[in-house]
Amino acid sequence: MQCSYFDAALCLSCTLMGQPYADQLAAKQRHCADLLTAYPDTEWLPPVASTESGYRNKAKMVVTGTVEAPRLGILDAAGNGVDLQGCGVNSPGLRAVLPTLAAFVTRARLMPYDVPARRGELKYLLLTESPDGQVLLRFVLRTDESVPRIRKHLGSLLAELPQLAVVTANLQPEHKAVLEGEREIPLTARTTMRMPVNGLGLQLLPKSFFQTNTQVAAALYRQGRDWVDEVAPSDVWDLYCGVGGFALHSAGPGRTVTGIEISREAVAAAEAARDEAGLTGVRFAARDATAFAVGAADVPDLVVVNPPRRGIGAALSGWLESSGVRHVVYSSCNAVSLAKDLAAMPSMVPRRARVLDMFPQTRHYEVMVLLERTAATVG
Known part of the structure; x- marks a missing residue:
């Protein structure tokens, strides 16, 4: 993609502008894999590409x-x-x-x-x-x-x-x-405003967060759904659930899903989408994700986390490490903070990983990992 604004140095926000897209995607894959070299047994799925232009919603x-x-x-x-x-x-x-x-x-x-x-x-x-x-x-x-x-x-x-x-x-x-x-x-x-994604009518209120790239967001939610269905948990927590994308995609017969998000507006949007879809067994609450997990009496089979760029932090990483949760689906927009969080959870080992290019023409990307509890400690 070429951009006249970039060429004229009027806007340099897209730092990879003009580079072949295949090279951009390969570099993001290498960058992420390099950050996770401590986990050599990770299965890397093919990266999810985006359209090069016109992708921002x-x-x-x-x-x-x-x-x-x-x-x-x-x-x-x-x-x-x-x-x-x-x-x-x-x-x-x-x-x-x-x-x-x-x-x-x-x-x-x-x-x-x-x-x-x-x-x-x-x-x-x-x-x-x-x-x-x-x-x-x-x-x-x-x-x-x-x-x-x-x-x-x-x-x-x-x-x-x-x-x-x-x-x-x-x-x-x-x-x-x-x-x-x-x-x-x-x-x-x-x-x-209704946001149809993978057959679900997600709802967006003015202050609600939604992924910038709808095409790649749909792939992100499908990947999360597939990994959840593969593990087949009876109980799922979606922490930092936003408007409920992962939680609603994780719903299934005989499965309870709890979405936690600090924004009351986002929770209201998630509940509206749940009700429109007629999904049972899914509930949402406006709580701080870490405080909810640390204070909960029960532990689910699987936890989905989709935190901001800073990652989930020491407190939630420590709780996940000691909680007994068997699987975690971690969706990250910052592989550096992801690597830091994984180092604090040595019993949770990445089994699969996938880069999703949410932000073409920039160095940013999304990465998802499926973590599984193991007795081994990764150094």
């Missing part, structure tokens, strides 16, 4: 410029805006709505936020596209001063972009590198 567009000429993109090192409406890693559906949204900024007189001067109102446009083309749009504002004008012109925007399923305003008053604030103001009757 979400766009985080910084709004700069003026009311008359807004720029949607990123900030350069000096805090000035760079317009990236044609960014090729964003999905075609997201790229298609950006010019209309730029025109809406002018029509609704939404003052872009000037970072160096610390003035203005509109900070970001946050967009997520579902597999069926619907879009969730969030205006991130400094105050609620602009909300009445957004409401006034929203009808015309929805007429121009009928794919907008959910629109909200998020208030983030602080001048610091924080993407969103606590307060979310619904602007449409619908507040949840």
Whole structure:
């Protein structure tokens, strides 16, 4: 993939831009395998490739410029805006709505936020596209001063972009590198967008996390489901469950599944998807994952963990090591923290591993490992 923004040094976020995709994927596989050399008996499944471009289902567009000429993109090192409406890693559906949204900024007189001067109102446009083309749009504002004008012109925007399923305003008053604030103001009757994945209707609320690459996310959940079904546990915990992707894919006859996620909004979305699918034996709770595990009276047969980049940490690694849990499915977006966590669980040995390229054109990737308890200690 070639990118005119990258070639002109306007945006260097995709650090592997221009490199042959096969080489990118092979390098990620080698990097991950090198980090897990302590486990030579691991079976490495073929990596899951992505489409090279148009794979991102979400766009985080910084709004700069003026009311008359807004720029949607990123900030350069000096805090000035760079317009990236044609960014090729964003999905075609997201790229298609950006010019209309730029025109809406002018029509609704939404003052872009000037970072160096610390003035203005509109900070970001946050967009997520579902597999069926619907879009969730969030205006991130400094105050609620602009909300009445957004409401006034929203009808015309929805007429121009009928794919907008959910629109909200998020208030983030602080001048610091924080993407969103606590307060979310619904602007449409619908507040949840359906995300069909592998026949399940996952639900996405404005603040819910969802994987950036829908195609690879579907493969991720299928791999997790296959490993769970292979082990055939009667009890499964999905820690850091988010909107319930792994938990709902793990459901099955005679099996109880418990999803734990600290975000109440994500739990509500997971419960909605469960109810729509008519799945029994699946429950969700808004709890801290580590506190839930450490404080539980019972131990499941299998635990799924899908933590943030920092990994599961010493406390949860220590609990898993001493708990007696027989199998763990660990999905990681940072193989460095994965290797650190595995070193703290010497009784849990990787039996299978798979790299999934969630982020083409960058050095980032997802990796999944199936861990099995063994009496041997891996040094």
